[in-house]
Every structure is written in C-alpha cells, then in structure tokens.
Amino acid sequence: MTKPTPTARVLTTESGAPVADNQNSSTAGVGGPIVLQDQHLLEKLARFNRERIPERVVHARGSGAYGHFEVTDDVTGFTGADFLSAVGKRTELFIRFSTVADNLGGPDAARDPRGFAVKFYTEEGNYDLVGNNTPVFFIKDPLKFPDFIHSQKRDPFTGKQEPDNVWDFWAHAPEATHQVTWLMGDRGIPASYRHMNGYGSHTYRWTNAEGASFFVKYHFKTNQGIRCLSAEQGAELSGTDPNSHQTDLLQSIERGVYPSWTLYVQLMPEAEAADYRFNPFDLTKVWPHKDYPLRRVGRMVLDRNPDNVFAEVEQSAFSPNNFVPGIGPSPDKMLQGRLFAYADAHRYRLGVNHTQLPVNAPRATTANNYGRDGLMATNGYDRHAKNYEPNSYGGPVQSDRPLAAPLAVDGHVGTHAAPAHSKDDDFFQAGELYRLMSEDEKERLIANIAGGLSQVGREDVIEKNLAHFHAADPEYGSRVEAKVRELRED
Known part of the structure; x- marks a missing residue:
C-alpha cells in the first residue's frame, strides 16, 4: 500500500470518503469479475460518461481569456452606464472568441466569421456584448437564422458541409452578398484572435442621464494590427495545427504579451434613424464613417488565461x-431574435442555473432575485428568504429605473417587411467594399468565391449567385463568372 506523504492531499470520492486504491477495481477474488459494490469505480465511470455537455449549435469551437476594460474618453453625454461613467474607471471582463459554423473539434484557421463576445462584470450587473469580427452578417431577420445555419452545417445525408447547400441558401438571400464579400476576402481567415477586430455588429441604444437616446455601433480595433491568412495558409495550418488560435492566445498571455483592443463607437441621434438613407437597423449594412465618425471610448486588455477551459470557456454563457x-x-x-435565442440555448446546454457558474455570475455585485430550484441549484440564498414578490420580509424590490428610455412604436402587429428607406438595396455596400480593395485583394476574393461556387451542381444556383455579384459591381460579377466557368471547364 502506498502511503500519502505528509504534504499530499488524500484522494477522496465525491462524497469526501478517502479512496484506498485508485489503481485496481474491486473484484470477486484475484482475477474474478468486478463487483457492483465498487462505489469508486462506478462513480468514476458515471462521471466520465457525463463529462461533456451538448456543444453550442453555433460558435462551438472557442477560446477565452480574462482581462479588463479602462475608460479613456468621456462618453457620459451619451450613456448613463456606470462602468463608462469616468475616465480611468476599470471593469473586469471575460471574452470568448470562436468560429461559427464548425463543430467543437474543428480547426481554428477555417474560413469563417469569428465570434467576439465580451462579458463586462460591472457594478450594476453583467453586461454582455455579443458580436463578431465582421461588422455585418448574412441575414437581417432571425426567422431565417435556423435555415441559414442548417445550410452551412453538415448535410443530414452526406454528413459533411456541402457547397450546394451553402451557395443555394445564398442564392436565395441576396442580402448576404455584403457578408459573403467580407468572408471570401482577405479578412475571412484571421491569423490569430489577437490580430482581428471585433464588432458589436448589431445596432444598440444608449440613453444618457437626461433621457436622450442614441443608437450605437461598437468597434474594437486590434492594437496588434490586422493579420490574415491566405486560403492556402489556412488550409495548411488547419492540417498541421488545428488549435493554432487557441495556442497563440494562451501562449501570448502566458509570456506577458497581453493583447489589447481600443473600443470606438458610432453614435446616431435617435431622431435621425427614421429618415436615414437606409435602414440603420439592418445587420447586413454598415454605417459610413463619414456620416457617423468613430468616437474613442476605452481600451480592453486580456491578461489572464482560464484555469480550466471546460469550466470557464465551454461553460461561459453570453446573452445580448x-x-x-x-x-x-x-x-x-x-x-431582437437573439435576445431570446442566446439565453435559451444556455438554459438547454447548461441548465436554468447557468448564471450561478463562476464565469457567468456577477463579480462586482450580487444577483438578488426570486429564482429558486431547478437543476444544479445552489444554496446561495438568504436563510428563510421568501420566493415571491412583493413580500413583507425585506426581499429585493424593483428599482423603478428603466435601463433605457422608452422606444416609441406604432402600427398593427403582423409579419411586416422592414420599413423602406431610399438606399435599401442589398448590393450597393458589397460593391463599395469590392471597389475599396487593391487588385491583389480582388484577385484573391474572386479565387475564393469561384473555388466554392464552381463546385455547385446546379447551374440555376450558380446563375442566381452570379447575378448578386453583377448587381454589386459589374466588374465584380464578370470576374467571378469568368473564374467559375474556367474552373468548371477544367
């Protein structure tokens, strides 16, 4: 029998009983069958069977780190958020980077948008800013989101991602042309999580102390500089080091090279939204900087790696x-669709009490509410506290302080299309993005698009997609069409 050294901790079962032998199962005699009473063996195997939880439907493959955000510029005229209330104020945060479409074991260097989710542990509760490394997205209505993701994921029959599905969906979603141009361009494969920007992508709403409101878009600009991989580099790295981005983030922080981003915002006075030339709430479009210049807010620094990737990255839960x-x-x-879907996904994956996990729980304040029980409920409640409101026993009460000013709405409930603005077509910003590219960038963009589109089996799907690129820019469409025909003739 091996005796523990005086300084060693004794191995125990989950109930705290000491484990006598962790090398040999209990058997009926030497060489006999294992007996059912071996509680330690059964507990280990049962726990092992349950070590994994359902992976995220999207953003399954991810990495995370802790850090802080420091305000560098006064924005109190635009928002009453306490964590932005004073220059020099610091707030602890956790960030999770991710790919979108692939499974948990997918390569980091895939051509895919990257999730960029930040959890600010503020003194008024956790604020989750859930975005991507692109300022736009493929669709503008959440009703299409499950269909979009199904088209990008593994086909239910072949069990692999199919170009026919990917491009068929895009053929029926002309609004995706802008994001497709982003994705297939040079920034489609970041060299690392440190070398890419992050965007809130959505339009949010700030309200100041006087009740005035501004629509806002967030831009996290990397201070390491933008670095990207070519399609060939990404394919090679995916084969040689599928964990490339995880390794880079982990090692850079471990050696004290702390990545940082500068946060800027675009601010639109609320009254200007209705008459803006395109719908400012359309996720497939950006706000031109000449209309709404970037305004600096602060600096985000990542300086600590998680101690346990499963507990702190896999179980981290962000909700807009x-x-x-x-x-x-x-x-x-x-x-609006994600306000429900994200939190509901975590209730499914992690349970209704996932907000009590250390990575998700408030840190600068405490959660006070009447939620009780459910799977994995803790005992972190006041003794004898009531579970209803209002009550006469000193339970938490409402603040009577709205998060933001009321938003005026009118009209009849129904399945309405978005309100029309003068410049609300699906292609002009994709064309503007194309025309901003250098000749080398255009060549790589054309090659990346044609490489996938040329694999599509149906000519009508190819033609629909080509029409989108022609509508964005005649040269853009002609070059994609010529490259696709060339590849299909080979």
Whole structure:
C-alpha cells in the first residue's frame, strides 16, 4: 500500500470518503469479475460518461481569456452606464472568441466569421456584448437564422458541409452578398484572435442621464494590427495545427504579451434613424464613417488565461439581453431574435442555473432575485428568504429605473417587411467594399468565391449567385463568372 506523504492531499470520492486504491477495481477474488459494490469505480465511470455537455449549435469551437476594460474618453453625454461613467474607471471582463459554423473539434484557421463576445462584470450587473469580427452578417431577420445555419452545417445525408447547400441558401438571400464579400476576402481567415477586430455588429441604444437616446455601433480595433491568412495558409495550418488560435492566445498571455483592443463607437441621434438613407437597423449594412465618425471610448486588455477551459470557456454563457442601466436594444430584428435565442440555448446546454457558474455570475455585485430550484441549484440564498414578490420580509424590490428610455412604436402587429428607406438595396455596400480593395485583394476574393461556387451542381444556383455579384459591381460579377466557368471547364 502506498502511503500519502505528509504534504499530499488524500484522494477522496465525491462524497469526501478517502479512496484506498485508485489503481485496481474491486473484484470477486484475484482475477474474478468486478463487483457492483465498487462505489469508486462506478462513480468514476458515471462521471466520465457525463463529462461533456451538448456543444453550442453555433460558435462551438472557442477560446477565452480574462482581462479588463479602462475608460479613456468621456462618453457620459451619451450613456448613463456606470462602468463608462469616468475616465480611468476599470471593469473586469471575460471574452470568448470562436468560429461559427464548425463543430467543437474543428480547426481554428477555417474560413469563417469569428465570434467576439465580451462579458463586462460591472457594478450594476453583467453586461454582455455579443458580436463578431465582421461588422455585418448574412441575414437581417432571425426567422431565417435556423435555415441559414442548417445550410452551412453538415448535410443530414452526406454528413459533411456541402457547397450546394451553402451557395443555394445564398442564392436565395441576396442580402448576404455584403457578408459573403467580407468572408471570401482577405479578412475571412484571421491569423490569430489577437490580430482581428471585433464588432458589436448589431445596432444598440444608449440613453444618457437626461433621457436622450442614441443608437450605437461598437468597434474594437486590434492594437496588434490586422493579420490574415491566405486560403492556402489556412488550409495548411488547419492540417498541421488545428488549435493554432487557441495556442497563440494562451501562449501570448502566458509570456506577458497581453493583447489589447481600443473600443470606438458610432453614435446616431435617435431622431435621425427614421429618415436615414437606409435602414440603420439592418445587420447586413454598415454605417459610413463619414456620416457617423468613430468616437474613442476605452481600451480592453486580456491578461489572464482560464484555469480550466471546460469550466470557464465551454461553460461561459453570453446573452445580448444582459444589459445594464444606460444601454438597451434597438429595433434591429436580428438582435431582437437573439435576445431570446442566446439565453435559451444556455438554459438547454447548461441548465436554468447557468448564471450561478463562476464565469457567468456577477463579480462586482450580487444577483438578488426570486429564482429558486431547478437543476444544479445552489444554496446561495438568504436563510428563510421568501420566493415571491412583493413580500413583507425585506426581499429585493424593483428599482423603478428603466435601463433605457422608452422606444416609441406604432402600427398593427403582423409579419411586416422592414420599413423602406431610399438606399435599401442589398448590393450597393458589397460593391463599395469590392471597389475599396487593391487588385491583389480582388484577385484573391474572386479565387475564393469561384473555388466554392464552381463546385455547385446546379447551374440555376450558380446563375442566381452570379447575378448578386453583377448587381454589386459589374466588374465584380464578370470576374467571378469568368473564374467559375474556367474552373468548371477544367
């Protein structure tokens, strides 16, 4: 028998009983069958069977880190959010980067948008800012989101991602042309999580102390500089080091090279939204900087790695409905859908009490509410506290302080299309993005699009997609069409 050293901790079962032998199962005699009474063996195997939880339907493959946000510029004229209330104020945060479409074991260097989710542990509760490394997205209505993701995921029959599905969906979604141009361009494969920007992507709403409101878009600009991989580099790295981005983030923080981003915002006075030349709540479009210049807010620094990737990264839960006073949602339809979908996904994956997990729980304040019981409920409640409101026993009460000013709405409930603005077509911003590219960038963009589109089996699907690129820019469409024909003739 091996005796523990005086300084060693004794191995125990989950109930705290000491484990006598962790090398040999209990058997009926030497060489006999294992007996059912071996509680330690049964407990280990049962726990092992349950070590994994359902992976995220999207953003399954991810990495995370802790850090802080420091305010560098006064924005109190635009929002009453306490964590933005004073220059020099610091707030602890956790961030999770991710790919979108692939499974948990997918490569980091895939051509895919990257999730960019930040949890600010503020003194008024956790504020989750859930975005991507692109300022736009493929669709503008959440009703299409399950269909979009199904088209990008593994086909239920072949069990693999199919170009026919990917491009067929895009053929029927002309609004995706802008994001497709982003994705297939040079920024479609970041060299690392440190070398990419992050965007809130959606339009949000800030309200100041006087009750005036501004629609806002968030831009996290990397201070490491933008670095990207070519399609060939991404394919090679995916094969040689599928964990490339995880390794880079982990090692950079461990050696004290702390990545940072500068946060800027675009601010639109609420009254200007209705008459803006395109729908400002359309997630497939950006606000031109000449209309709404970037305004610096602060600096985000990542300086600590998680101790346990499963507990802190896999179980981290972000939801865009986690607001704080001074910040609220806009009428952005995709955001409105995600206000429900994100939190519901975590209730499914992690349980109704996932907000009590250390990575998700408030840190600068405490959660006070009447939620009780459910799977994995803790005992972190006041003794004898009531579970209803109002009550006469000193339970928590409402603040009477709205998170944001009321948003005026009118009309009849129904399945309405988005309100029409003068410049609300699906292609002009994709064309503007194309025309901003250098000749080398255009060549790589054309090659990336044609490489996938040329694999599509149906000519009518190819033609529909080509029409989108022609509508964005005649040269753009002609070059994609010529490259597709060339590849299909080979």
